[in-house]
Amino acid sequence: MRLINDNGPEAKSLMKARSWRYNPSTHFADKIFSNSTLIFAMIIVGILLSLVIVLAINAMPAINKFGFSFIGNSSWDAVRSVFGALPAIFGTLLSSAIGLLIAVPLSLGAAIFLVELAPLWLRGPASFVIEMLAAIPSVIIGLWGLFVLVPFVRKPIESWFGSKLGFLPLFQGPPFGVGFLAAGIILAIMVLPIITAMSRDAMRAVPDQQREAMLALGSTRWEMIRQSVLPNCRSGLVGAVILGLGRALGETMAVTMVIGNSYTISSSLFSPGSTIASKIANEFSEASSGVFVGSLMELALILFGITLVVNVIARVLLWRMTAVKGTME
């Protein structure tokens, strides 16, 4: 018997004939219902579009006054009404980079452990525990960071690196505790569960035949992981990491509480700083003049733009992976 290919023309026409998607009802009440669901769905698209438009309109005072120099300027002076975004953009990128640098190896390792190594009875509970970490509100992570992590970063970590490697610009300056390093560690904790869960799903989607074939050739388990599992889900893993990056860039509360909130650019990881999100969180309720509010709106617009690009890339990668998986099944 000839099997009908899932993606072949026959299957498609069969699906079309059976699906009510392609055969809209002519019944009056049905039309009202399906069109009202359409309206609600369009609300989602509308929110997204109006977000861009509203932020842009509100940012106009700053855009008109500063133009492109807003991005390159590093002062934030409410008295003289001169605002620039550079330290915030710098802080956002630096803290996220530190966060990913710590989180990516840990979460990939944890995902490999969960998919390939853990005994069956442990997989469920271990996944559950890591996913719980994702559910903890960021203000609580921030509270923990402020009272537990920051003193820990100040005393053993920063003073040790400062005394041993203090000749590097990376580790210069007084150990405040609060700063880019603390923010990066907090971000690592916050994106770890997301990256772990997404890359675990990606690895799980690799068919078992791939593993068995590799083992049958006499490979060790690590070689099997390295040469058949990881290459097979590469786009899924990259998607997971980029999704984590998107989360890290926009994370607000926990970072605001541990980054120290000084508007500086420094080559030292120990230096206090700001991110776009923390700047908005700190200054918004104090903003008085139109240009001040406009500058914060423009910061929000920049953050929106960065996370939009990052998220689109992540989604495309993750979707491509599920599409590949779909054709293999």
Add this chain to the structure above:
Amino acid sequence: MSERVYLRRKWLNRIMLGLCGIAAASAIIMLALILGYTLARGIGAMNINFLISAAKPVGEVGGGMRNEIFGTFILVILGSVLAIPVGLMAGIFVSEFANPKVATAVRFAADILAGIPSIVVGVFAYAIVVQPMHSYSAISAGVALAIIMVPIVARTAEESLRLVPNSMREAALALGITRWRAVVGVIIPGALTGIMTGIMLAVARIAGETAPLIFTALGSQFGVQGLLKPIGALPLQIYHYALSPYRDQQQQAWAGAFLLILLVLGISILVRWISNRKHI
């Protein structure tokens, strides 16, 4: 020669697998540390006054977060009332009525909306609600939380609706009922567990959101005064008290964190339990 190669491969295998185990263990230990510490400090700071009395002025010892707990309750309900209809209907549209291209577009929009930082959503709510009304308000915070909630509800609703087998749709139509009756009477009940878990997860998420509340809800020293006035919220008060120099307020921040963790993790564990039960 080959002996050495084998040995190297064997040791590389052991080392790399060991590192993976260490990574998983450290992730779990990290969670245990955060959770354990917060719960321990929180339960130490928790007392009955915290739950039933209002905040005292700065410098006075005592007082609690009664108003903020109530405020969070109101904000979550506001957000849910605004978001659930939109999310559910959008989910129905994508799963049942949209042609594939439109469905992909809406799904993509929902995913992108879910990825927007919550602080940006707060700024947006400030611009469209607070500015025109010239006042911080509970309703503006509700709008911000709803925008965060909508994509979660929409995506989970859509996914659970799609899991309802097509034979159910055909069976319903074969009875001669209209499609909207089939959706409301047959398909939604079939997907109800999934839809409910999605809503609960979204509630857990917005209950702990702080960033969008800073310049929408603002916080209030006078308790809950209606939807058009500023309102306090538990996560917001935790934030303010955490940065306070007064030890008593810091203690209250820990107690608040304890309560918030119980709420959020309680919902997550409940959701997990419900969806596991479905599979058995």
